[in-house]
Amino acid sequence: MKLELGYIYIEDIQFGPESKVEKKTLYVNKDELISMLLEDQNLKSVSVDIAKPGESVRITPVKDVIEPRVKVSGKGNIFPGTLAKVECVGSGRTNVLKGAAVVTTGKIVGFQEGIIDMSGKGAEYTPFSKLNNLVIICEPKDEISPYAHEKALRMVGLKSAVYLGELGRGIEPDEIEVFETISIKEGIEKYPGLPRVGYVLMLQSQGLLHDTYVYGVDMKQSLTTIINPTELMDGAIISGNCVSACDKNTTYHHLNNPVIHELFKKHGTELNFVCVIITNENVYLADKERSSDWSSKLAELLGLDGVIISQEGFGNPDTDLIMNCKKIEAKGIKTVIITDEYAGRDGSSQSLADADVSANAVITGGNANQVVVLGPMDKIIGHVEVVNTVAGGFDGSLREDGSIEVELQAITGATNEMGFNKLSAR
Amino acid sequence: MVKEIERAGIHVVHICTVVPISLTVGANRIVPAIAIPYPLGNPSLDMEGEKEIRRRILNKSLEALGTEITGQTVFE
Amino acid sequence: MSKFRVVHYINQFFANVGGEEMADYKPELREGIVGPGIAFNAGFKDEAEIVATVICGDSYFNENLETAKKEVLDMISSCKPDMVICGPAFNAGRYGVACGTVAAAVIEKLNIPALTGMFIENPGADMFKTKVHIVSTKNSAAGMRDAVKIMVPLALKLAKGEEIKSSKQEGYLPNGIRVNFFEEKRGAERAVDMLVAKLEGKPFTTEFPMPDFDRVEPAKALKDINNAKIALVTSGGIVPKGNPDHIESSSASKYGKYSIANVTDLVEGEYETAHGGYDPVYSNKDPDRVLPVDVLREFEKEGKIGKLHDYFYSTVGNGTAVKNAKKYASEIAKELLADGVNAVILTST
Numbered sequence: 126m127k128l129e130l131g132y133i134y135i136e137d138i139q140f141g142p143e144s145k146v147e148k149k150t151l152y153v154n155k156d157e158l159i160s161m162l163l164e165d166q167n168l169k170s171v172s173v174d175i176a177k178p179g180e181s182v183r184i185t186p187v188k189d190v191i192e193p194r195v196k197v198s199g200k201g202n203i204f205p206g207t208l209a210k211v212e213c214v215g216s217g218r219t220n221v222l223k224g225a226a227v228v229t230t231g232k233i234v235g236f237q238e239g240i241i242d243m244s245g246k247g248a249e250y251t252p253f254s255k256l257n258n259l260v261i262i263c264e265p266k267d268e269i270s271p272y273a274h275e276k277a278l279r280m281v282g283l284k285s286a287v288y289l290g291e292l293g294r295g296i297e298p299d300e301i302e303v304f305e306t307i308s309i310k311e312g313i314e315k316y317p318g319l320p321r322v323g324y325v326l327m328l329q330s331q332g333l334l335h336d337t338y339v340y341g342v343d344m345k346q347s348l349t350t351i352i353n354p355t356e357l358m359d360g361a362i363i364s365g366n367c368v369s370a371c372d373k374n375t376t377y378h379h380l381n382n383p384v385i386h387e388l389f390k391k392h393g394t395e396l397n398f399v400c401v402i403i404t405n406e407n408v409y410l411a412d413k414e415r416s417s418d419w420s421s422k423l424a425e426l427l428g429l430d431g432v433i434i435s436q437e438g439f440g441n442p443d444t445d446l447i448m449n450c451k452k453i454e455a456k457g458i459k460t461v462i463i464t465d466e467y468a469g470r471d472g473s474s475q476s477l478a479d480a481d482v483s484a485n486a487v488i489t490g491g492n493a494n495q496v497v498v499l500g501p502m503d504k505i506i507g508h509v510e511v512v513n514t515v516a517g518g519f520d521g522s523l524r525e526d527g528s529i530e531v532e533l534q535a536i537t538g539a540t541n542e543m544g545f546n547k548l549s550a551r
Numbered sequence: 552m553v554k555e556i557e558r559a560g561i562h563v564v565h566i567c568t569v570v571p572i573s574l575t576v577g578a579n580r581i582v583p584a585i586a587i588p589y590p591l592g593n594p595s596l597d598m599e600g601e602k603e604i605r606r607r608i609l610n611k612s613l614e615a616l617g618t619e620i621t622g623q624t625v626f627e
Numbered sequence: 628m629s630k631f632r633v634v635h636y637i638n639q640f641f642a643n644v645g646g647e648e649m650a651d652y653k654p655e656l657r658e659g660i661v662g663p664g665i666a667f668n669a670g671f672k673d674e675a676e677i678v679a680t681v682i683c684g685d686s687y688f689n690e691n692l693e694t695a696k697k698e699v700l701d702m703i704s705s706c707k708p709d710m711v712i713c714g715p716a717f718n719a720g721r722y723g724v725a726c727g728t729v730a731a732a733v734i735e736k737l738n739i740p741a742l743t744g745m746f747i748e749n750p751g752a753d754m755f756k757t758k759v760h761i762v763s764t765k766n767s768a769a770g771m772r773d774a775v776k777i778m779v780p781l782a783l784k785l786a787k788g789e790e791i792k793s794s795k796q797e798g799y800l801p802n803g804i805r806v807n808f809f810e811e812k813r814g815a816e817r818a819v820d821m822l823v824a825k826l827e828g829k830p831f832t833t834e835f836p837m838p839d840f841d842r843v844e845p846a847k848a849l850k851d852i853n854n855a856k857i858a859l860v861t862s863g864g865i866v867p868k869g870n871p872d873h874i875e876s877s878s879a880s881k882y883g884k885y886s887i888a889n890v891t892d893l894v895e896g897e898y899e900t901a902h903g904g905y906d907p908v909y910s911n912k913d914p915d916r917v918l919p920v921d922v923l924r925e926f927e928k929e930g931k932i933g934k935l936h937d938y939f940y941s942t943v944g945n946g947t948a949v950k951n952a953k954k955y956a957s958e959i960a961k962e963l964l965a966d967g968v969n970a971v972i973l974t975s976t
Contacts, residue, residue, distance in 0.1 A: 249809075320826045383815035395823050431826045433818050461822040463814055466835065472805035480837045486825055487835040488818045491807040533807075544814025549834060550805045551793040552862060552944075552956035553973055554843045559960030562849040562970035569689055569724065572750040573975070579845035586690050587721065587976050589909040590863070592916030605915065605922040609972070613931065616849040616970050624845075 126216050127305040128355035131197065131298030135224040138175050138257035146292045151225050153259060158288060162261070167277040169266045174506050176228070176243050176258040181503035183247075184260055186238030186511045187537045188229040188275075189282045189364055190253050190377040193222040193289035196359065203290060204360040206341025208283050214359035220293040226256040226377060227289065229282040230507040231263040232274075238515060239370020239537035240499070240529075247499040250539040252546060253377070260506050261285050275334050279365050282376070304355050304389055306400065309427065316397040320430040323399050324354070324384050325420050325449055326543075328362070329373065329437040330405035335366040337374075337437075339403060345412075349404040349419035351427075354385040357401070368438040369516045371493045371539040372465050378538070383545045384433050384463070399427055404449065406442040417448035424453050431459040436542040439467055439493070443478040454483040465490035465540035466550055470532070490540035491548040493517070493533050501527030553578040564612045564626075566590060574623055580615040581625045582608055631675035631709040631786045635664045636699065636729050638722045641768075642682040647906045650721075652684030654695060656702040663771060667712060670779035675786065679706045681729075685721035686905065692728070699729055704737050710786040711737075715744030715774045716751060718766040720904065720944075723751025731758040740785035744774045752800055760785065760799040801836065851933075855969040858936035860959060862944030862952075863910065863917040863976040864902030865893070874943055876903025882942035882955045884962075887935070892921040902943045905976050917974055936968050944975055 134149055141152035155173055162171045176182045196202045199217015202209035228241065241253045248254035263281050265274045307315065328337040330345035337344045339352070339362050352361065362379040385401065392398040404420045407413060424432055432453055436446045443464070450460050462484055466476035472492055509529075512518040517534025524530065533539040540548060554577045556563045565578040568590055573581045584590030591608055592601045615626040639645055639652040641662045660668050661680040668677045681702045688695040703711055711733045713726035723745045730741035735758075744762035745752050752761055762781060764774040777798035784791060791797060793806035810817065817834075824831040849855060866874060872883040887893075893914035900910040900917065910917045923935045940959045944952070963971065 320823075322822065322826075383813060384818065387815040387819040391819060391823065396819075396826070431822050433815075433822055435818075459822065459825045461818045461825065463818050464835070466805055468805040473803060475838065476805060476835060482837055484837055485833055486821050486831060487833045487837075488814050488821065489834045490814055492805045495807050541814070544816070544818050547809045547811070547813050548807060549810045549814065549817075550807045551795040551801060551834065552860070552942075552952050552959075555953050555956030556860070556960045556963075556971050556973065557843045557846055559957060559964060560846070561960055561963055561968060562846050562855075563973055564970070565973050565975065567975035569721070569750070569975075571754055572720070572724070575750055575753045577842050579843065584974070587686055588906045589916040590974055590976055591919045592909065592913060594909050594912070594916075601913070601916070602922060605919045606925075609919055609922050609926065612972055613852050613926075616855075617852050619848045620845045622845065 126353045126355055127303065128199070128216055128358055129218045130302045130304070130358060131218060131220040132223040132300045132302070133220055133293045133296050134299045135222050135257055138177065138225060138259060140175065144292055146222065146296050151222060151257065151289065151292070158285065161288065162281050162284060165277050165280065167265055167269050167273050168263050170264045171281070172262045174260045174262065176260055176506060178243060178255050178257070180243045182243040182506060183240060183502040183509065184228055184230055184506045185240040185509055186230060186233045186507055186515060187241050187370065188238050188278050188367070190375040190537065191227045191282050191286035192377050192380050193225055193227065193286045193293065194360065194380065195220050195290035195294045197294060201359065203287055204283050204363060207338055207363055208287055211340055213356070214361055215353045215355035219359055220296065220298055222289060222293050224257055225289065226253060226258050227282055227285045228253065228258045228260045229263065229278050230260060231278065232265060232508065233511045238367060240512065240531070240535050241537050242499055242502065245500050246497055247536055250533060250536045250548065252538050259285065259289065262507060271334060275365065275367065283363065304358070306353055306355065306398065309399065312397050312399060316393060319395070319397040321399050321428055322388060322396040323402055323424055323427060323429045323432045324388060325402045325404060325424070325432050325434040327434065327436050327442065327445060327449065328403055328405055329366045329368055329442070331408050335368050338363050338365055344405045345407050347405065349402060349416050349423060351423060352401050352403050354398070354401050357382050357385060369493070369534050370537045371517065371534045372438055372490065372542050374437050374541070374543060375538065378541060378543055378545055383543050384435055399429060406437065406445045408441070413445050413448055417445060417452050420449050421452035421456055424458050425456045429458050433461050433463065435463045435544065439465065440478055447479040447481045447484060450484045451481045461486040461488060463488045463490070463542050463544045465542050466492045467494055468492045470494050470496050488544055489550050490542055490544065490546060491533065491550045493540045495533045496530060497533060498528060498530045562616050564615045566608060566612060570625055579620060579623050581623070582612045582615055583625065583627060584608065630673065632707065633671070633675050633677045633710045633712060634703045634706050634708040635667065635677050635680045636711065636713040636726065637662055637680060637682055638725065639682060639684040644682060650684045650686035650906055652682065653687055654681060654683040654698040654702060656681055666771060666775045667779060670775050674783055675710065678708065683725065685719070685725055688725040689721045696728055696732055700732055700736060703733060708739060710782055711739055711741040712778065712782055713741065713743035715762065715764045715778065716749060717764055717768055717770060718746040718749050720750050723749035724754065727751040727755030727759060727761070731755055734759060742778060742782045742785055744778050747800060756800045756802045760791070760802065762798055763800050849970050853930055854933040856934045856936055856967055857923070857932050857970050857972060858963055858968045859918055859920065859923070859939040860971050861918050861939070861941050861974045863974055864900045864943040865898055865910065865914050865918040865941050866901050868897055868899050870901045874901045876901055876943060879943040880951070882940055882959065884938050884940050886938055887920055888937040890920060891924045893918060902976060917976060936966065
């Protein structure tokens with residue numbers, strides 16, 4: 126399966142009478158977009174705003190971040206099974222508005238939406254401060270259930286991203302990158318001397334607004350399975366969850382999965398990147414046992430020599446992480462796990478809820494409990510008062526001068542467990 | 552070393568002077584000794600006095616081997 | 628601004644007082660710089676100065692822990708320092724424990740910043756790494772120059788009360804306090820690099836060491852001691868005179884297995900110690916002081932134990948890498964099991 130990603134670099138974003146991409150600037154017709162989004166019966170109001178790198182802007186509570194993409198050739202369309210009809214994606218050509226993103230916000234759904242600061246200290250911790258963001262602010266109808274609310278927000282984000290992505294359809298990309306995976310048999314023949322490497326991607330699936338969807342399937346109802354890495358680049362996996370902002374994998378993360386990109390860089394030279402194993406993080410022990418049995422079984426069946434395992438969230442998913450690691454290592458397959466830490470504000474507590482000696486190669490995205498003070502911003506998009514109640518915030522987080530004192534936990538993507546960032550801890 | 556012997560399924564007691572090190576390295580049954588250069592002796596005593604020390608420490612060691620424990624234990 | 632006043636703690640060896648034979652040397656306060664202090668003082672330039680050096684023998688310190696600690700602390704506090712440096716102790720176990728003890732006490736009792744350095748496998752490292760910053764050094768004094776390079780800036784930071792960054796950035800041993808910082812590469816790239824290294828069998832360093840689980844469930848009580856076969860094992864280096872297997876005095880690369888089938892007492896001239904980490908006079912004079920064959924024979928006769936195993940095993944614990952010691956022990960254990968040994972008395976010096 127071969128996919129070309131055509132990167133169209135976006136360096137500015139503006140509102141204008143016509144939605145289009147011109148000279149690295151993304152123009153958005155506000156009214157056209159809003160009227161399309163308001164077709165959702167669950168929404169009372171929708172407004173849009175813009176947040177650019179370096180601006181004195183704070184966006185909160187952030188639900189999801191999505192990169193605009195469009196399928197130019199090849200089967201299927203972006204977000205199959207959720208927005209587009211179910212059809213296997215991951216081949217042909219996909220154009221990407223690189224440097225732009227859709228950010229969804231509005232009345233908080235759960236407790237676990239985050240903060241994106243476009244400048245200052247907070248901006249150092251979130252990768253989304255470097256993007257030209259179109260922010261969609263949605264307010265739900267009063268009687269709506271949290272589930273319908275979450276779904277409405279999720280769909281608004283995806284629709285907006287597809288709307289923007291479509292603007293890149295006829296544009297000649299600034300750069301094209303090619304990703305190709307071959308069949309197991311071809312791989313063995315072509316790279317006989319290279320170690321066979323897989324990627325175990327753990328997806329949050331705890332229910333209660335902590336869900337991830339694969340081709341429209343709620344991952345908590347799926348057994349562990351395999352997927353082509355390029356399928357993710359076309360939106361086969363999307364985020365529908367409200368876990369702590371710092372270590373939830375937004376849809377942007379799934380589209381740009383850093384482990385997949387780094388494995389491709391060494392594919393064919395230092396290793397043979399075979400495929401991605403996707404597994405869930407369910408709430409029942411039996412599910413955890415079954416899913417981790419399955420991931421180790423698949424790793425063995427695929428004849429892998431090594432895997433990277435990435436986690437999402439923390440707490441009981443630490444057990445899923447350790448089970449995956451332990452069972453895969455027990456098959457004689459080498460593992461590296463990526464996680465983050467909750468070592469307390471002073472960094473002295475036990476970082477993980479579970480542990481095992483076989484987890485001897487760990488990459489950490491840093492201590493999510495570290496406290497940071499984010500200075501006041503000129504402009505707030507969303508509802509800043511939620512910082513007192515989001516995970517990572519506390520009563521009094523929001524100070525009178527508009528600055529906020531929070532744990533990194535509250536910053537969207539700060540301690541990402543796919544290894545998206547440079548933040549770490551020792 | 553103590554740990555590996557115990558891991559292999561042999562009963563073991565560790566006689567040593569610097570007890571905290573023994574605790575750090577993970578010995579389970581520990582009997583404190585006299586001094587680093589002479590864990591089971593004392594040159595300031597006569598032969599019989601020294602032997603008495605050895606008997607005491609070794610009796611303590613046998614006692615340690617025969618005692619049920621649930622975690623690291625120092626037999627003073 | 629005036630220079631920070633630094634007191635340096637070192638052992639008898641680094642003070643050039645003497646080797647093992649002087650390990651009982653009592654604490655001494657000397658004005659100015661002694662031994663390795665020269666390198667530190669040069670590194671401090673105009674910012675700090677070693678005003679005094681406290682010297683203490685390693686055996687004296689460890690065997691008289693409370694008294695020695697108090698004596699050393701009194702000497703240090705009499706100099707009114709702003710900062711205390713201990714060692715570095717490299718892989719010398721008793722020196723490491725002394726450095727850790729002094730540094731921790733200085734911080735706790737005198738409320739003065741202190742810093743030490745040692746090799747990661749020094750027992751003092753595990754004992755004190757959560758109480759005091761311990762700079763990670765090589766396993767021998769050959770690493771002095773590198774150690775000084777890391778210890779000088781860290782000492783100055785501590786003296787100034789500046790923020791201490793993560794263990795990786797500053798060079799101290801991970802102390803259980805997790806500190807965030809930005810790496811050069813993103814996590815996913817580090818993960819792939821680490822996996823490639825692991826697959827190739829090359830060394831790599833985990834970013835989060837699992838908590839120490841390497842504990843063994845205590846064995847059940849040994850029921851029938853009167854009939855048990857008991858073996859002696861020692862890390863005190865007792866060997867037949869002349870050290871036939873040439874066990875090294877430090878960082879042993881092997882262990883020895885020696886018959887005591889017809890021996891009732893270890894006597895001077897027939898057995899000696901190969902251990903280079905403690906004063907050998909006493910154990911050479913009477914090796915039973917380390918390996919109590921005489922009393923165990925007595926016990927055997929009295930029926931207190933079933934039988935003393937025909938062989939004893941010996942190695943030198945001094946400076947021996949943990950993984951080597953582990954390997955020797957598991958080989959020894961295998962043989963002992965095969966020989967029907969029920970229990971081991973392991974003596975350490």
